[in-house]
Amino acid sequence: MSLRAARRGVVLALAILACFLRYGFLRMAAALQGRTVTPRERAAWMQQCNRLVIASMGIRCRVEGTLPQDATLIAANHLSYLDIVIASAAIPCAFVAKHEIAGWPVFGSLGTLGGTIFLDRASRISAWDAVDRMAQRLSQRVPVLFFPEGTSTDGSEVIRFHSTLFEPAIELGLPVTPLAIFYLPHDRNSSTRKGSELQEKDLCWYGDDLFFPHLLRVLGVEGFTATLRFGQPEHFADRQTAAWRTHDAVATLRAE
Numbered sequence: 079m080s081l082r083a084a085r086r087g088v089v090l091a092l093a094i095l096a097c098f099l100r101y102g103f104l105r106m107a108a109a110l111q112g113r114t115v116t117p118r119e120r121a122a123w124m125q126q127c128n129r130l131v132i133a134s135m136g137i138r139c140r141v142e143g144t145l146p147q148d149a150t151l152i153a154a155n156h157l158s159y160l161d162i163v164i165a166s167a168a169i170p171c172a173f174v175a176k177h178e179i180a181g182w183p184v185f186g187s188l189g190t191l192g193g194t195i196f197l198d199r200a201s202r203i204s205a206w207d208a209v210d211r212m213a214q215r216l217s218q219r220v221p222v223l224f225f226p227e228g229t230s231t232d233g234s235e236v237i238r239f240h241s242t243l244f245e246p247a248i249e250l251g252l253p254v255t256p257l258a259i260f261y262l263p264h265d266r267n268s269s270t271r272k273g274s275e276l277q278e279k280d281l282c283w284y285g286d287d288l289f290f291p292h293l294l295r296v297l298g299v300e301g302f303t304a305t306l307r308f309g310q311p312e313h314f315a316d317r318q319t320a321a322w323r324t325h326d327a328v329a330t331l332r333a334e
């Protein structure tokens with residue numbers, strides 16, 4: 079482990095501790111008012127926390143296009159678990175994530191407290207249950223962000239979008255907003271592979287890459303800028319059309 083990774087690891091741990099403490103105060107305030115923490119409050123808490131987290135990790139965030147201002151379904155390409163942290167720092171929203179993340183130490187708990195919707199991608203019952211919960215969040219005017227590729231990639235292409243989770247936008251008559259995510263490393267002269275500079279795919283988490291080795295690798299780089307490029311929201315009559323049209327929109331945003 080490099081000195082930089084160790085130093086950032088300590089700062090990250092302190093940032094996460096601050097997140098839990100902040101949620102404790104949020105829950106206490108809600109209890110004093112005789113209610114529970116609302117989904118909108120959870121999303122706002124996630125945004126505040128993840129701004130601390132990305133700062134501790136040396137990640138910068140740049141937004142291009144117009145940030146969604148109201149309830150919308152946001153469909154994005156997927157490069158890593160970091161996408162959730164980065165996007166949440168930019169916009170308060172709920173996320174859809176694979177159910178394995180709920181069992182991760184610390185990060186799973188943060189996701190649960192933040193109102194993340196977990197689903198088992200191998201189960202159709204779980205997928206349609208997630209659709210119902212997404213519709214509920216959207217009805218409460220909380221934007222919902224999901225990754226219709228169904229898996230993370232190395233960024234070389236935007237793979238086919240699955241259509242099931244587009245259903246809430248169709249049912250509620252809400253727009254779908256395309257989002258392209260990019261990683262731009264800062265330390266262009268260093269490398270994770272001998273003889274080559276650091277590239278976007280070296281920061282992506284995909285395939286058989288393990289979580290903690292990847293996290294240490296990210297903590298050890300000089301830093302990187304994550305760009306969130308939002309496209310134009312669009313309404314669709316059916317989820318199949320929504321899937322392929324939004325896929326093309328995200329792929330075009332990535333190509334630009």
